[in-house]
Amino acid sequence: MLPFTLEKVTSVQAAIAAASSGRRFIAGGTTLIDLMREEVEQPAHLVDINTLPLSEIRIEGSDLVIGALARMADVAAHSDVQRLHPLVAESLIEGASPQLRNMASIGGNLLQRVRCPYFRMHDAPCNKRTPNSGCAAIEGLNAGHAILGTSDHCVATHPSDVAVALVALDATMQVRGPRGERSFPVEELFRLPGDTPHLEHTLLPGELILAVRVPGGPSSRRARYLKVRDRASYEFALVSAAAALDVEDGVIRQARLAVGGVGTRPWRLRMVEKALIGKAPDRKIFETAARLALEGARPLSGNHYKLELLPRTIVRAFEMTGEAA
Amino acid sequence: MHELADSSGTGAEQPDGPRLVRREVLALGGGAALAATMPVSAPRAAATGTSPAAGSTATVPVRLVVNGREVSVEVDPRRSLLDVLRETLGLTGTKKGCNQGACGACTVLLNGRRIVSCLTLAAMHEGAEIKTIEGLETNGELHPLQAAFVEHDGLQCGFCTPGQIMSGIGCIAEGHAASPDEIRFWMSGNICRCGAYPGIVAAVADAAKRA
Numbered sequence: 276m277l278p279f280t281l282e283k284v285t286s287v288q289a290a291i292a293a294a295s296s297g298r299r300f301i302a303g304g305t306t307l308i309d310l311m312r313e314e315v316e317q318p319a320h321l322v323d324i325n326t327l328p329l330s331e332i333r334i335e336g337s338d339l340v341i342g343a344l345a346r347m348a349d350v351a352a353h354s355d356v357q358r359l360h361p362l363v364a365e366s367l368i369e370g371a372s373p374q375l376r377n378m379a380s381i382g383g384n385l386l387q388r389v390r391c392p393y394f395r396m397h398d399a400p401c402n403k404r405t406p407n408s409g410c411a412a413i414e415g416l417n418a419g420h421a422i423l424g425t426s427d428h429c430v431a432t433h434p435s436d437v438a439v440a441l442v443a444l445d446a447t448m449q450v451r452g453p454r455g456e457r458s459f460p461v462e463e464l465f466r467l468p469g470d471t472p473h474l475e476h477t478l479l480p481g482e483l484i485l486a487v488r489v490p491g492g493p494s495s496r497r498a499r500y501l502k503v504r505d506r507a508s509y510e511f512a513l514v515s516a517a518a519a520l521d522v523e524d525g526v527i528r529q530a531r532l533a534v535g536g537v538g539t540r541p542w543r544l545r546m547v548e549k550a551l552i553g554k555a556p557d558r559k560i561f562e563t564a565a566r567l568a569l570e571g572a573r574p575l576s577g578n579h580y581k582l583e584l585l586p587r588t589i590v591r592a593f594e595m596t597g598e599a600a
Numbered sequence: 601m602h603e604l605a606d607s608s609g610t611g612a613e614q615p616d617g618p619r620l621v622r623r624e625v626l627a628l629g630g631g632a633a634l635a636a637t638m639p640v641s642a643p644r645a646a647a648t649g650t651s652p653a654a655g656s657t658a659t660v661p662v663r664l665v666v667n668g669r670e671v672s673v674e675v676d677p678r679r680s681l682l683d684v685l686r687e688t689l690g691l692t693g694t695k696k697g698c699n700q701g702a703c704g705a706c707t708v709l710l711n712g713r714r715i716v717s718c719l720t721l722a723a724m725h726e727g728a729e730i731k732t733i734e735g736l737e738t739n740g741e742l743h744p745l746q747a748a749f750v751e752h753d754g755l756q757c758g759f760c761t762p763g764q765i766m767s768g769i770g771c772i773a774e775g776h777a778a779s780p781d782e783i784r785f786w787m788s789g790n791i792c793r794c795g796a797y798p799g800i801v802a803a804v805a806d807a808a809k810r811a
Contacts, residue, residue, distance in 0.1 A: 281660065281677040281723050305719045308680070309700050321677075323724050348713075352774075372789025373770065375701060377713045378720065509788040 276312050283323045287451060287483060293322045295453050295481035300324050302344055303379040305371075306387040313395045315404055316388075329382075329485060332356065337491030339363070343382030343484040347371065347437070350381060360489055362498035362517055366440035369502045372509045382484035384435050385448075385464060386476060390511055391420065391431035402428045403472045410472075418577035419513065422585075424539035425573055429472030433465060433540045434511050440500055442541040443517040443533035446489040452482035461487065465540035494521035494529050499595040502535075503588050512536035514584045516592035520556060527551045532592075534568065537585050544568050547589065556597065558590065565589040660723045666691065667735025675722045682706045682717035685732060693733035693762045697791070704790030707763040707770075708732050714770030716789070733762035736769075744810055745769055748803035756794035764790045768804040777808035 282298075284290045294300060299318040301307055302325060310316040329344040332353045339360050341350055350356055351367035371379060379387075393399040393411040400409030412420055412430050420430040441461045449458045464476050478484070489495075498519030504510040515535035521528045530551040532544045550564035565586035574582055659674040666689060673688050682699075685691045685708070694717060697705030701719040708717045709731040736743035745768050748754070755761045767790045771777050776786035783801050792800060 276678045279677060280658075281721065283726075301721075301724070304721065304724070305701055305716075308719050308721065312699070325724065372701075372704065372716075373774070373776075373786055374704060374707055374714050374716045374767065374789045375719075377710075377770075378715050507788075508785050 277314060277317050277319075279311075279319055279321055281321045281323060283326065285326055287327055287329070287485070290322060290324050290327060290483050291452060291481050293320075294483065298322045300483065302383040303346070303375075304383075305375050305379045306383065310388060310395065314397070315395050324483070334359070335488075339489040339491070341381050341487045341489070343486055344380045347376035347379050347381065347384060348373065350437075351376065359491060360444070360495055360498075362440045362444065362495065362500055362519060363437065363489060366436045366500040366502075366515075366517060369500060369508075369515075370436035381437070381487055385438055385441075385461070385484070385487075386478075387434060388475070389431035390434045392416070394431065403431065403468075403475075406471070406473045413575065416577060417575040418580075419511070419536075420575055420578055421539045422537050422572040422574050422578060422581050423542050424467050425575075426468045426470065426472070426539075428470050429468035429539065430575060431468075431472075432511075432536055432538060435541065436500065436502060436512065436515060436535060438465075438541040439515055439533045439535035440498075440517040441487060441489065442543050443498075443519060443531045444489050444492075444495060445531075446487050448484060449486040449488060450478060450482045450484050452479050454479075456485070458488070462541070462543060468539050492521070492529075494519040494531055497521065497596045498531070499592055499598075501588055501592040501595060503584060504536075514581060514588045516588045518589065518592035518596055520551075520593065520596045522556055525555050527554050527556055530593075532589065534585065534589065537572075537581055544589075546570065551593075556593070558594065561590040561593045562586070565593075662723055662726055664722070664725060665727070665729045667731060673722075677721060677723045679722050680718050681708070681710075681720050681722045681725060681730070684722040685717060685730070691732050691734050694766075695759055695762055697760070697763070702791070703760070703763075704767055705760050705763040707766040707790065709766060709770065712773070714767050731766070733765060736765070743769070745772070745803065745807040748807040748810075749800070752799045752802040752806060753796070754799035754803040755792075755796050760790060760792045760794075764792065764800055768800075768807065771804060772808045772811050777804050780805060783808075 298320040301321045301323055307316055329342040331342045332345050333340050334355050347367050351364045357364045391412055393401045394403055399411040402410055410429055421432045446461045447458045448461055448464055466474055500517050502512045502515040504512055512535045514537055517533045519531035530548040532547050534542045546567045547564045550567055554560045568585055568589055659676055661674055663672045675684055682696055685694050694708055695705040697703035699718045701716045706717040707714050711729050745765050771786045777783050780801050783804050
């Protein structure tokens, strides 16, 4: 690990001032320390933000507000989260390990770096690690990589589970920077790789995530997260789906769907949602709608299987919305 | 099993007087080597009141409460909690496996919660309470989960065992040890390459019932 300085800040203002002068925030550290050890990340100055008062989880009206420093485990175990937003709790528990969930913050989870093996392999090209060096995954081992939102420069998937749930639920980010506070949809936090895959998010210099706000709604309680992976737990998704349905008098009034493991960012599927509105929920309807998920999909040499696994995962996730978690 | 009993200190007394157990010899040797090659305390820029420059080797002071004992150390900010426990404090019961958060061998309790000590910087934990495998026995008695691991053969080579036990304590305290399925899911952050999982699950289930 390369040398760096470490300072602690005790106010949001001081944190923003430090970040504005080029310092990097460290919260749970579970991604950053690992990548610093590999020298993929090389920050010269770190700002420890763990003592900032941003860990609160609370209900405001019908919204759930999750402080940026709330730990994954605490959010998942919170009774209001389980009661009002079981999708958020379920997606969190399906991610990482119990130890990591005790450490990792919600803000850090959203900003975690990709798990593409070439990203951390210094002797392989990676446009994310070293801009304009090439992408080893496109012609390499790419069974775990994306089929949606890819470019000729990067095909890595976004690894977060909870981000998929938050995007499905129209959650918003609350951030503060040198120019004040703003909020925007979680979906807009993530950039497509295009020809600048090293730029992953839309935060401005010096901005600090304060909270994530999840709106309540009729579909939020009939919502499930299904994660398909190589082992039963503690593994990244091959394909995952966050699905929610609002059914009234046997008819779908509202549908929500975002998928993980297949996109270069958490991937909302509005066309699939739209195809379900006004229909009676059954397997046939889900299957027809789920085929729409593949529009624009570009499989790589090793991940054609996702063309089949993605619609099947979506169908099963929608079926699960009618079952208890 | 004898390894586990020894590490608890129960084998430390011989009829003809005290003797050193293997772990203590290792710990002493490690400590001596450390003192000879790397000063625990180095000059620090923080004392001047200015932020040290990038690339400096300035250390920072940290006070930790490890197994109920307060310790003050000067650490390089790069040092993980795991390395400080093992190399600075000589508590080699906590193991370094993958050193990237994937295997769970380095699991300790930080302020009562199980974490992987390889993925956190010691300097970030001023005042924190840390419990390691060495802090489990009370008055020469094994912790119930340690005893359950012995009883159920929850190990073969034993390298992952301290992490498994610390994680198991967390698993039980969180209320996630009601069934073998639940235990398997909530213990999935701990890998055992020998494949002693049936014994590990049985031990956690047994200790949870007695808790």
